[in-house]
Amino acid sequence: MTADSGIPMNKAEALDRVGGDEAFLRELLDMYAAEYAEKTGAMENAIRAADFRAIRDLGHGLKGSSANLSLPQLQDAAFDMETAGLEKDLEGALKALNRLGHEYRRLKDYLGTP
Amino acid sequence: MPDKIPNRTILVADDDPISRRILEKTLKSWGYETLLVNNGKGALDALQRPDVRLALLDWMMPEADGPEICRRIREGKKANYTYILLLTGRDQPQDIVVGLQAGADDYMTKPVNFLELKARLQTGHRIIDLEDKLLQTHALLTELATKDGLTKLWNRTFIMKFLDEELVRARRTSSPLSLIMLDLDSFKKINDERGHQTGDKVLIRIAENLTKSVRPYDKIGRYGGDEFIIVLPNCDLGSAGLIAERLRRACAAEQIRANGKAIKVTFSAGCASSDRLVQPTGDRLIQASDKALYRAKAAGRNRVSSFPVQKTRARRRTT
Numbered sequence: 001m002t003a004d005s006g007i008p009m010n011k012a013e014a015l016d017r018v019g020g021d022e023a024f025l026r027e028l029l030d031m032y033a034a035e036y037a038e039k040t041g042a043m044e045n046a047i048r049a050a051d052f053r054a055i056r057d058l059g060h061g062l063k064g065s066s067a068n069l070s071l072p073q074l075q076d077a078a079f080d081m082e083t084a085g086l087e088k089d090l091e092g093a094l095k096a097l098n099r100l101g102h103e104y105r106r107l108k109d110y111l112g113t114p
Numbered sequence: 115m116p117d118k119i120p121n122r123t124i125l126v127a128d129d130d131p132i133s134r135r136i137l138e139k140t141l142k143s144w145g146y147e148t149l150l151v152n153n154g155k156g157a158l159d160a161l162q163r164p165d166v167r168l169a170l171l172d173w174m175m176p177e178a179d180g181p182e183i184c185r186r187i188r189e190g191k192k193a194n195y196t197y198i199l200l201l202t203g204r205d206q207p208q209d210i211v212v213g214l215q216a217g218a219d220d221y222m223t224k225p226v227n228f229l230e231l232k233a234r235l236q237t238g239h240r241i242i243d244l245e246d247k248l249l250q251t252h253a254l255l256t257e258l259a260t261k262d263g264l265t266k267l268w269n270r271t272f273i274m275k276f277l278d279e280e281l282v283r284a285r286r287t288s289s290p291l292s293l294i295m296l297d298l299d300s301f302k303k304i305n306d307e308r309g310h311q312t313g314d315k316v317l318i319r320i321a322e323n324l325t326k327s328v329r330p331y332d333k334i335g336r337y338g339g340d341e342f343i344i345v346l347p348n349c350d351l352g353s354a355g356l357i358a359e360r361l362r363r364a365c366a367a368e369q370i371r372a373n374g375k376a377i378k379v380t381f382s383a384g385c386a387s388s389d390r391l392v393q394p395t396g397d398r399l400i401q402a403s404d405k406a407l408y409r410a411k412a413a414g415r416n417r418v419s420s421f422p423v424q425k426t427r428a429r430r431r432t433t
Contacts, residue, residue: 028135057174060203065133068132068224068225070225
């Protein structure tokens with residue numbers, strides 16, 4: 001799967017998961033923004049420290065958050081991060097971090113936020 | 115407004131705030147009260163609460179993961195069963211086996227399908243209800259097997275078992291064990307003249323008074339119709355005589371009210387102690403206290419006697 005393939009969010013699926021409650025979905029997306037900022041910041045630190053366990057756990061955590069909101073590209077990029085942690089692959093972790101940034105910008109564009 | 119459901123406190127342990135929030139909102143809309151924690155230690159602490167009977171545990175969490183928590187909770191043998199559902203991104207058969215072997219009741223892959231979650235929680239309720247019914251039945255059977263139905267004192271079988279066990283302990287610790295056997299005076303007359311229901315009320319009241327008047331580690335049993343025995347660990351014959359005399363006086367001083375009438379009831383008591391018998395057994399202690407009781411009855415009732423005869427400070431009405 002390439003970085004630009006597919007939509008950033010399966011909104012129908014995410015809405016279905018929260019019972020069609022648009023306001024609640026917005027609340028969750030705000031939480032996701034905070035979660036994304038915190039986790040990617042921690043990923044940068046973990047990559048600098050070559051802390052592969054942290055890389056794996058942070059990737060795993062963001063993968064779960066992304067899956068909950070039906071963000072397939074971010075979920076996939078977070079899975080790359082988890083895999084890089086498991087395989088002790090620093091280069092892979094850096095690539096995954098770049099991909100996360102790219103997909104997150106696409107998500108913001110999709111949601112119409114500046 | 116959802117209906118209130120029994121066992122409605124549910125633990126959600128997940129380090130992902132979005133998962134927690136979605137589960138919280140959904141579970142609340144179903145009528146549950148949620149308890150949210152974001153790490154394994156918090157989950158272990160919360161699971162000690164007796165009202166937490168349902169738990170959704172994320173597989174991967176800081177400090178202790180889901181399977182580890184399952185293992186520790188099952189080893190800990192919490193009094194009430196907790197139904198544990200593991201939430202996991204893992205769906206490999208070997209992972210599922212690890213989770214179930216650790217003590218999870220079920221698992222679900224994330225993101226959670228809520229229709230499926232609702233159905234699985236219903237299964238959880240069924241298991242908890244069955245477990246509660248089993249424990250209630252066990253408690254009822256234990257009560258029926260050990261207690262006297264009328265007075266709620268220990269029944270004859272149990273009190274004799276307790277006597278034998280306490281005798282073993284008394285031998286091991288070289289301490290005396292005493293037994294008081296007491297028999298209501300002219301109880302048949304109460305039954306004949308006032309009816310058996312009144313007689314039953316008298317027995318119940320006497321049992322209540324005795325229970326309130328002995329030490330917490332003494333045990334009282336109903337030996338026969340209007341006969342009771344009190345097993346007194348770490349108590350010599352002299353002290354048993356004094357206790358019996360105190361109980362006798364309290365009983366004689368009370369007017370028991372039954373069916374609107376006051377009834378005066380007395381009892382006679384015989385005391386025996388393991389340190390005054392050769393090779394004491396439960397049967398020998400019963401025999402000895404029975405002899406003393408017979409002597410108290412023969413001497414005019416409403417008195418205490420010991421075997422062998424004791425000279426106690428409470429001389430009046432003791433032989």
